[in-house]
Amino acid sequence: MSIDLYGLSRVVAEQGVLPQRARRLDPSLPCREAELLIDVESLNVDAASFKQIKDEVGGSPARIAQRIQDIVRERGKMQNPVTGSGGMLIGRVKEIGPRHPARETLKPGDRIATLVSLTLTPLVIEEIQAVHPEIDRVDIRGHALLFASGIYARLPEDMPETLALAALDVCGAPALVARHVRPGMTVAVLGAGKSGALCLAQARRGLQGKGRLLALDISDKALAALSGIGLCDEALKVDATQGVDVMGAVFRATGGELCDLVVNCASVGNTEMASILSVKSGGTVIFFSMATSFTAAALGAEGVGKDVTMLVGNGYVPGHADLTLELLRAEPALRKLFETRYV
Incomplete structure (x- = not known):
């Protein structure tokens, strides 16, 4: 392929493995030519994964935050090692690689929701700002990278972002x-x-x-x-x-x-x-x-x-x-x- 469509170059030490199956991804900057860099605002962790984490740590929001932070730090992505699942995110476009297919349709500052799993999305969490156990959501400060093959949706203007995120998470x-x-x-x-x-x-x-x-x-x-x-x-x-x-x-x-x-x-x-x-x-x-x-x-x-x-x-x-x-x-x-x- 002429571009890294599936993010294979982000896989750490596992030759030929796609990012979802990889044990660890490289989420480091800079953004590469076929990637989209996103300033992340929130993660919607999938229900099965969030429940497992909550049960494992006893339900404390602080412990939930720490467990999620540990997973992302270890794996370079949010992939629950027990359920194997992740979720999705919302954030604001920061940079668009010159060979990313969204270059003609998105611009820096656009707010989007990723529609591919966090299990294949390189992610860095700099800070977890809030945990919302009732809606399986975590507000963070950090960045993520979306590959050329990754699908996304612009957040609609006629409904609150939390509403749109909840629906898009399972669309x-x-x-x-x-x-x-x-x-x-x-x-x-x-x-x-x-x-x-x-x-x-x-x-x-x-x-x-x-x-x-x-x-x-x-x-x-x-x-x-x-x-x-x-x-x-x-x-x-x-x-x-x-x-x-x-x-x-x-x-x-x-x-x-x-x-x-x-x-x-x-x-x-x-x-x-x-x-x-x-x-x-x-x-x-x-x-x-x-x-x-x-x-x-x-x-x-x-x-x-x-x-x-x-x-x-x-x-x-x-x-x-x-x-x-x-x-x-x-x-x-x-x-x-x-x-x-x-x-």
Whole structure:
């Protein structure tokens, strides 16, 4: 290649390994010819990673900050060594390399959100200024580098940045749901957080009033919020780690038919079987949870003799940022829910 499209030159001591798999990245300056330099303001750590860190250190914001700082200092990026996941960031463009494809569309000072994972983004944290455990967010002072292949979105001017960041963090989820939901289907969404709410909203659009939409979560409060704004036909309180119990609840709710599509947005591990057992033979499961185990899903489906198509949401679908922001614009109740939770 004529330019370092994927940031291979930032990988430290692991020949031929892409940045996401690398043990350590080099986040040092200066910005190289095919890179974008960003003054970072905030990190949105993905839900599974933030929960693991919070549980590990006992929930103290100061200890959460220290653990994140330690990870970034050791790895040159934010990649939780337990979950393997990262998140995304917002910041202001500081410098654009002469061979970066955004040179014609961005300018220094533009505020953007990166739509690629922090697990492949070279990052330096100079100071952690605040930790917001309720929204999995960390405000920092530092810099990051976005490769030529890295996708991003300008922060919209018609909504608070915290709202936009919360939605953009998971924008691949509703965009992929849009591809798979059709009128007449029975759809279940497991997990009532950011991605779950957006997936329910998009699934409701795709069903066009024909079909059935179930929301599953362990939190009465979260389910009540979703039901209260009409995002589901029925809310089921379940522990997603208990696959047989979840199957029973879905079986009763669907009159024994089960679901055509199950979307897993849970932020805890061991939820693969809840998804697989709740879908019809020949149905589809989309795993958006970063706590998903491929081994558990593949062997679990085989073990129960379930013919099911299993998809891993990779976080990128063309047009995903625009689709997600438009959902918030078009659905006032959904936007209000996000503003209540994340702004």
